[in-house]
Amino acid sequence: MTNSKNIIVVGGDGFCGWPTALHLSGQGHNITIVDNMSRRAIDAKMGADSLTPLSSMEDRLLAWKEKTGLTIKFEKIDVAREFDRLRDLMATVKPDTIIHFGEQRAAPYSMKGVCEKRYTVDNNISGTHNLLAASVELGLDAHFVHLGTMGVYGYDDDGIEIPEGYLPVYIPGDNKKIFQRHILYPTNPGSVYHMTKSMDQLLFQFYAKNDHMRITDLHQGIVWGTQTNETRLDERLINRFDYDGDYGTVLNRFLMQAVVGHPLTVHGTGGQTRAFIHIQDTVKCLALAVANPPARDGKVAILNQMTETHTVRALANLVAETSGAKIANVDNPRNEAAENDLRVSNKTFISLGLKPVTLAEGLMDETQQIAAKYAGRCIRKMIPCVSTWTDNQRPGVIDPDNSRAA
Amino acid sequence: MTNSKNIIVVGGDGFCGWPTALHLSGQGHNITIVDNMSRRAIDAKMGADSLTPLSSMEDRLLAWKEKTGLTIKFEKIDVAREFDRLRDLMATVKPDTIIHFGEQRAAPYSMKGVCEKRYTVDNNISGTHNLLAASVELGLDAHFVHLGTMGVYGYDDDGIEIPEGYLPVYIPGDNKKIFQRHILYPTNPGSVYHMTKSMDQLLFQFYAKNDHMRITDLHQGIVWGTQTNETRLDERLINRFDYDGDYGTVLNRFLMQAVVGHPLTVHGTGGQTRAFIHIQDTVKCLALAVANPPARDGKVAILNQMTETHTVRALANLVAETSGAKIANVDNPRNEAAENDLRVSNKTFISLGLKPVTLAEGLMDETQQIAAKYAGRCIRKMIPCVSTWTDNQRPGVIDPDNSRAA
Numbered sequence A, B: 001m002t003n004s005k006n007i008i009v010v011g012g013d014g015f016c017g018w019p020t021a022l023h024l025s026g027q028g029h030n031i032t033i034v035d036n037m038s039r040r041a042i043d044a045k046m047g048a049d050s051l052t053p054l055s056s057m058e059d060r061l062l063a064w065k066e067k068t069g070l071t072i073k074f075e076k077i078d079v080a081r082e083f084d085r086l087r088d089l090m091a092t093v094k095p096d097t098i099i100h101f102g103e104q105r106a107a108p109y110s111m112k113g114v115c116e117k118r119y120t121v122d123n124n125i126s127g128t129h130n131l132l133a134a135s136v137e138l139g140l141d142a143h144f145v146h147l148g149t150m151g152v153y154g155y156d157d158d159g160i161e162i163p164e165g166y167l168p169v170y171i172p173g174d175n176k177k178i179f180q181r182h183i184l185y186p187t188n189p190g191s192v193y194h195m196t197k198s199m200d201q202l203l204f205q206f207y208a209k210n211d212h213m214r215i216t217d218l219h220q221g222i223v224w225g226t227q228t229n230e231t232r233l234d235e236r237l238i239n240r241f242d243y244d245g246d247y248g249t250v251l252n253r254f255l256m257q258a259v260v261g262h263p264l265t266v267h268g269t270g271g272q273t274r275a276f277i278h279i280q281d282t283v284k285c286l287a288l289a290v291a292n293p294p295a296r297d298g299k300v301a302i303l304n305q306m307t308e309t310h311t312v313r314a315l316a317n318l319v320a321e322t323s324g325a326k327i328a329n330v331d332n333p334r335n336e337a338a339e340n341d342l343r344v345s346n347k348t349f350i351s352l353g354l355k356p357v358t359l360a361e362g363l364m365d366e367t368q369q370i371a372a373k374y375a376g377r378c379i380r381k382m383i384p385c386v387s388t389w390t391d392n393q394r395p396g397v398i399d400p401d402n403s404r405a406a
């Protein structure tokens, strides 16, 4: 490969990070995974587990080496708490690109209680800021790629297509003059997790402006699917499949309900519309983002990384058709719009050549190759969600990324 | 007093917090100061010191007791790092109001190097979030009053008066429809310190919306002056006067230049306009904010706490007239607008009865009672600022709060 880059993948043991690390390694890049394995530790503590059997990082990397001859390096570092080790690693690797997946990413987990709220804020903000501050201190010219989420917008902007880049707004000024400004899309986060993603945006805005860092912030939809071309090569490479009440997203939870013979529980009318992307496309988008760093123009490149929107109702119908499961409409305990529209511009990735995997195409695979195949590993009691959003009186409010089914 | 409140003053050893604690104690409220004394520790580490001689917290509280018969409690707690002690204290005090001054507040300090950047982010974000999360966990109904700054706006919005509350904007949507939204005023922070204040705003937006907390965010101008009616009662109660390159704001630094016989160094044309307020008015505004908590309507009450705007040039002229000092125009090393206009709405405090102390009135006092009186304590080498804003090549960019003179 002509243009092989040194890439640090923070959170490279996770659901999105692992297949991305493999894909970029397969493309000929030099990959160093940094992960503190906190996601596995949280599972262990909650008594949850991936439906698919995860190998240790050692075995994962060994399998990759056996299958492809390629070496991926791994460093167990907590980017929020081990700054000196992180900086030393960055000084050694001299990354061309840093991809940052290493955050606590579940909205319900972030709302469980005061410990989880504090952990989510401290882990996500300090970790992200440490990576930026270390890059500047070391004088690295690394392109920083971060995973944000569509969920920060709060889904109440019917009628406005969510743009890429900054949002043009008009502000009434003096003497009836109207001023135009290009601003970060105003966020309305619905959980502590989403709040940290909104705060991350301000970190990026500042470091792009003040230090001329090149930063790409990928506002990602809900990722579905499990396997990619690379993770399919060997069972030791298999990707994680979360279905528990905290980390499982709506589709995985419908799939598990179908497998265990429970009706698919749809809140209210199921008219909540969300954005989706298949894990295979996530991986492709990351490769495109790595290959196309933005100009050093003082602005963050904000791209929407999603390929389809669906209502929760439509999702349930699709799963029901594929699996024969029944649908049960239940009261919506959350304080969210019963029906909402969602339109998102994703023109950058499409123009860069992305050909999305549609839900209609990929769902059968997911049902048969994953949900049915590993059904025996399902811990039924982990399916319901027990986090409440507020002071114990009022159950869950808005939960855009998970849009959980039960 | 009929309406005596339990008030926790976080950062109550600091420049704004100390006189506020005294004033509220004088009004009959039960005050508990929480401070980790980090500000004094930073001075000690930098070899700097307040121009005015500060007593220990013990002696301060003893003097207050002797002069007024009133007791103020004090707990040395780091609100960012000692969560359990903080929560236990809050459970015991059951505050009606929490006033939060306890952040690292100097822009130049926050830009000194990677340690100071990380400290500012971790201290300010974790501290603020811990206070909010603990309030929710304990089911307190405390009114949370926070000190924000005008500096988050970045001073580039000529023609738009900085409003109180949320900013109405118009966003073009589909079919040529225009949508109105009320959003947090888009911030353009010029330092890591200001960035943390922008991030704080997202914490408040979320906790007001999700947990119905009553939150007042006071966007304060540059505070000048040293003494208040209460701190004048005894020299052991004297307030701090910072003049070093990191913590000293423009007026104090002009005053010290005048005292040590240095010309007042004005950057460029000195046409940068900034908002100001006297410490006596800060204290009055806090008392008004405490007495007038906002409705529990899911929104943060955002008030502008400033009374005058001045250009740096006009400030220098005022100090020169009072002191006989010369003015030297020097190149502006910072990347900021040479001239800017600034208009700020402060109608809430004015309508609540605030009668501001003007700079023209208060300056003579400041020159004679503080700068000249304590001139012998001045450490001359601390006056210049040595922080650079970026990668050592480019000196300081924007520094709205300090607008430092040298």
Ligand SMILES: NC(=O)c1ccc[n+]([C@@H]2O[C@H](COP(=O)([O-])OP(=O)(O)OC[C@H]3O[C@@H](n4cnc5c(N)ncnc54)[C@H](O)[C@@H]3O)[C@@H](O)[C@H]2O)c1
Pocket (backbone or CB within 6 Å): A010, A011, A012, A013, A014, A015, A016, A017, A034, A035, A036, A037, A038, A039, A040, A077, A078, A079, A080, A081, A100, A101, A102, A103, A104, A105, A123, A127, A147, A148, A149, A150, A220, A221, A222, A223, A224, A249, A401
């Ligand atoms: N999965 C989705 O549907 C989705 C949707 C939108 C955005 N995202 C974003 O994509 C990113 C990756 O998500 P994911 O689904 O792969 O999550 P994940 O939890 O599976 O992976 C995150 C990884 O980061 C690691 N990590 C967390 N904190 C760390 C720290 N301080 N130091 C080192 N490593 C740390 C964890 O151990 C884990 O392996 C997240 O930022 C998430 O918010 C995910």
Ligand SMILES: NC(=O)c1ccc[n+]([C@@H]2O[C@H](COP(=O)([O-])OP(=O)(O)OC[C@H]3O[C@@H](n4cnc5c(N)ncnc54)[C@H](O)[C@@H]3O)[C@@H](O)[C@H]2O)c1
Pocket (backbone or CB within 6 Å): B010, B011, B012, B013, B014, B015, B016, B017, B034, B035, B036, B037, B038, B039, B040, B077, B078, B079, B080, B081, B100, B101, B102, B103, B104, B105, B123, B127, B147, B148, B149, B150, B220, B221, B222, B223, B224, B249, B401
């Ligand atoms: N001074 C100004 O001109 C000005 C202008 C605008 C806004 N503000 C804001 O007002 C607030 C108070 O400013 P100030 O000038 O009094 O600053 P200061 O530094 O004099 O006081 C801050 C106090 O907070 C304490 N503190 C800091 N971190 C703490 C922690 N983790 N736990 C406990 N205590 C902690 C410090 O020890 C110090 O006593 C700040 O938030 C500042 O940003 C000040």
